Amino acid sequence: MRPVISLEDITKHYQTGKVITEVLKGISFSIHPKEFVAIMGPSGAGKSTLLYILGCLARPSSGRYELDGVDVGTLSDEALSRQRNAKLGFVFQSFHLIPQYSALENVLLPTFYRKDRKRGQKADRRRAKELLDLVGLDARYHYRPGELSGGQKQRVAIARALMNDPEVILADEPTGNLDSRQSEEIVRLLKELNERGRTIILVTHDPDVGSQARRMITIRDGLVKSDTPCS
Amino acid sequence: MFLITAKLSLKDSLKHPLFTVLMMAGIVVSIFSMTTIVAIGDGTRQVIIQTLQGFGFGGDVMMVAAGGGRIFRHRPSGVKTLTPADATALKQLPFVKAVAPRQGMRRYPVHTVGHSYQTRIMGVTPDYLRIADFQIDMGRPLDERDLRDHRKVCLLGRTVANKLYPGNRTAALGQFIQIGKYFFRVKGILSEKGQAGRFDMDDRVLIPLTTSSTLFIRDDYLHAISVKLADAKGIERYQREVRALLRKRHHLTPDQPDDFRVVTSLDVVKYVNKASRELTQLLVRIMIISLLVSGIIITNVMLASISERRVEIGIKRALGASRRDILGQFLFEAVWLSLLGSLLGMGIGILTAFLLKSMIPVAITPRPFVLAVVFGIGVGVVSGAFPAYRAGQIDPIRAILGGRA
Ligand SMILES: Nc1ncnc2c1ncn2[C@@H]1O[C@H](COP(=O)(O)OP(=O)(O)O)[C@@H](O)[C@H]1O
Ligand SMILES: [Mg+2]
Numbered sequence: 284m285r286p287v288i289s290l291e292d293i294t295k296h297y298q299t300g301k302v303i304t305e306v307l308k309g310i311s312f313s314i315h316p317k318e319f320v321a322i323m324g325p326s327g328a329g330k331s332t333l334l335y336i337l338g339c340l341a342r343p344s345s346g347r348y349e350l351d352g353v354d355v356g357t358l359s360d361e362a363l364s365r366q367r368n369a370k371l372g373f374v375f376q377s378f379h380l381i382p383q384y385s386a387l388e389n390v391l392l393p394t395f396y397r398k399d400r401k402r403g404q405k406a407d408r409r410r411a412k413e414l415l416d417l418v419g420l421d422a423r424y425h426y427r428p429g430e431l432s433g434g435q436k437q438r439v440a441i442a443r444a445l446m447n448d449p450e451v452i453l454a455d456e457p458t459g460n461l462d463s464r465q466s467e468e469i470v471r472l473l474k475e476l477n478e479r480g481r482t483i484i485l486v487t488h489d490p491d492v493g494s495q496a497r498r499m500i501t502i503r504d505g506l507v508k509s510d511t512p513c514s
Numbered sequence: 515m516f517l518i519t520a521k522l523s524l525k526d527s528l529k530h531p532l533f534t535v536l537m538m539a540g541i542v543v544s545i546f547s548m549t550t551i552v553a554i555g556d557g558t559r560q561v562i563i564q565t566l567q568g569f570g571f572g573g574d575v576m577m578v579a580a581g582g583g584r585i586f587r588h589r590p591s592g593v594k595t596l597t598p599a600d601a602t603a604l605k606q607l608p609f610v611k612a613v614a615p616r617q618g619m620r621r622y623p624v625h626t627v628g629h630s631y632q633t634r635i636m637g638v639t640p641d642y643l644r645i646a647d648f649q650i651d652m653g654r655p656l657d658e659r660d661l662r663d664h665r666k667v668c669l670l671g672r673t674v675a676n677k678l679y680p681g682n683r684t685a686a687l688g689q690f691i692q693i694g695k696y697f698f699r700v701k702g703i704l705s706e707k708g709q710a711g712r713f714d715m716d717d718r719v720l721i722p723l724t725t726s727s728t729l730f731i732r733d734d735y736l737h738a739i740s741v742k743l744a745d746a747k748g749i750e751r752y753q754r755e756v757r758a759l760l761r762k763r764h765h766l767t768p769d770q771p772d773d774f775r776v777v778t779s780l781d782v783v784k785y786v787n788k789a790s791r792e793l794t795q796l797l798v799r800i801m802i803i804s805l806l807v808s809g810i811i812i813t814n815v816m817l818a819s820i821s822e823r824r825v826e827i828g829i830k831r832a833l834g835a836s837r838r839d840i841l842g843q844f845l846f847e848a849v850w851l852s853l854l855g856s857l858l859g860m861g862i863g864i865l866t867a868f869l870l871k872s873m874i875p876v877a878i879t880p881r882p883f884v885l886a887v888v889f890g891i892g893v894g895v896v897s898g899a900f901p902a903y904r905a906g907q908i909d910p911i912r913a914i915l916g917g918r919a
Contacts, residue, residue, distance in 0.1 A: 331915075335911050338832065340831070340832060340910050340911050340914075341911055360836055360837050361836045361837075361838065364831070364834050364835060364836035364837075364839070365834065365836075367831075367832065367833070367834045368833065368834020368835075369834070373832045373833070375832075375914065379825070379828075379829045379832075379914065380829075381826055381829060381830075382529065383525040383526060383528065383529035384522065384525060388522065388525075391518075392830070392833050393833045393834055395518070395519070395522075395835075396830070396833060396834035396835045396836070396839055397834070404518070443833070447834070
């Protein structure tokens with residue numbers, strides 16, 4: 284099977300004034316459809332940077348990145364945005380819901396930037412509600428994020444990530460702001476989604492969370508230190 | 515789709531009420547002042563037109579006024595070059611049907627036993643009534659004998675009769691009234707002519723021209739001559755001929771300017787147009803300044819608002835919004851906010867105009883509405899463009915990480 288993600292010698296450096304920080308120094312790996320991968324490593328190792336490159340939000344300084352057969356290095360901002368919208372779903376540590384929108388509107392948000400109109404508005408709303416049901420939000424469609432608990436917010440964020448039926452879900456420390464019970468629930472939800480065929484890439488520094496994945500890539504000093512299947 | 519976009523945009527801006535209010539405030543103020551000024555301008559223009567119409571400027575009347583320069587002045591000039599002989603000479607011209615020479619338009623105190631009033635005293639000839647289109651309500655008009663004998667008789671305008679004989683102006687007829695230090699017998703009362711704009715046509719007293727020459731002006735020079743033409747068609751040519759005649763009579767060399775003005779109804783129209791053009795230019799200047807100011811306010815408030823909303827922008831970018839989508843969102847917001855602001859400003863402006871109506875002339879026309887809509891959208895696009903562009907350029911990662919370097 285063709286990999287959905289393939290990285291070849293990806294590097295990334297940041298320049299602040301005259302200081303150049305080399306964050307990624309040559310990362311290569313491939314991820315196949317239906318995998319559940321945890322990217323682990325100490326804080327500051329460059330995990331988030333890597334995830335944002337995978338998410339087409341940042342461009343690598345060098346190297347080649349193919350997403351679903353497309354070399355994204357050559358794409359315009361417009362085309363990259365379309366890749367994010369159609370193929371990627373983001374889940375963030377601090378949820379990043381838009382506070383003035385209801386849960387349902389937050390889930391619908393990715394459809395506003397969709398360029399092909401496969402589904403109509405009514406169908407979008409129906410799907411958004413189904414997804415909120417799927418993640419277990421118990422019909423709180425019209426609640427504002429401020430009226431939801433952390434775990435519930437993260438469920439809404441996951442529903443939003445699923446809205447445009449992406450190839451890959453990218454989650455950056457999705458349990459970082461949750462208590463242990465809520466963390467477990469969110470990890471279980473991600474596991475369930477993976478069992479239903481979703482490809483999930485999860486960034487975490489928490490070994491308990493990382494060990495729930497089926498494959499673990501450890502990053503240290505900007506390089507892949509280990510890449511092992513979990514038991 | 516548009517409805518949802520509008521709904522979310524509304525939610526976005528309600529989330530930041532201070533920015534929203536500030537953004538709108540600038541344009542509300544400028545459109546408000548513009549609306550009020552347009553209403554006052556249009557009102558003033560209408561008053562000018564009504565005033566000039568009320569002065570009896572028919573197409574077949576021409577007015578020769580003493581003194582050169584601007585065609586309309588508030589006070590008679592002290593120029594003494596226009597004479598009764600000029601009036602006689604004008605009357606000889608083949609296209610002139612009648613002339614009405616006159617003196618004075620200044621206000622004098624007028625007394626009866628119980629009442630006093632300040633009014634305009636005009637020395638006129640019998641033809642004046644016909645040319646200026648006045649009727650006699652009661653009594654008799656001035657006649658040639660009044661003129662020849664320098665009689666101290668007068669005709670009262672309706673307003674003056676009402677002031678001097680309150681409740682019973684008929685009683686004025688045949689009575690003596692004091693003008694300055696002389697006693698005049700009231701020979702007649704003029705029919706009501708009404709207002710010419712803000713100018714009361716009935717606030718005047720007419721006396722024989724010869725009487726005003728001997729008693730008041732103490733000279734026989736004229737302030738104006740109204741000239742009734744045989745036909746209105748050749749008016750521009752007649753004007754040229756009248757001018758040539760007077761220049762010759764006044765011995766003016768080619769390098770000397772006119773010491774009189776020949777005004778026709780065409781000049782009146784031109785004058786009104788010029789006045790309204792000047793008013794419009796003034797308006798445009800005020801408008802440009804105030805829109806510039808509100809545009810600058812909108813730009814700055816939007817820049818501040820956008821830096822506050824970086825996280826939201828980052829999230830939307832992650833979900834697939836392109837730079838252009840973000841630009842569009844903020845431009846859309848700027849446009850509807852400033853459109854709403856300008857409609858609001860227009861509403862307040864019209865309300866203010868209504869409240870001012872009793873004090874100054876105002877007119878409510880569709881112009882402010884058109885201007886408000888055009889400028890509302892225009893200012894929104896122009897002043898929103900740069901901030902919206904900046905919003906699109908924000909690096910999504912930095913935005914998501916909350917400004918971390
Ligand atoms: N925009 C940036 N500019 C400069 N340095 C950055 C930027 N983003 C991240 N870094 C640096 O890159 C390193 C890796 O950051 P990050 O990818 O967030 O690590 P992790 O997620 O593993 O904690 C850190 O040292 C961080 O300070
Ligand atoms: Mg991180």
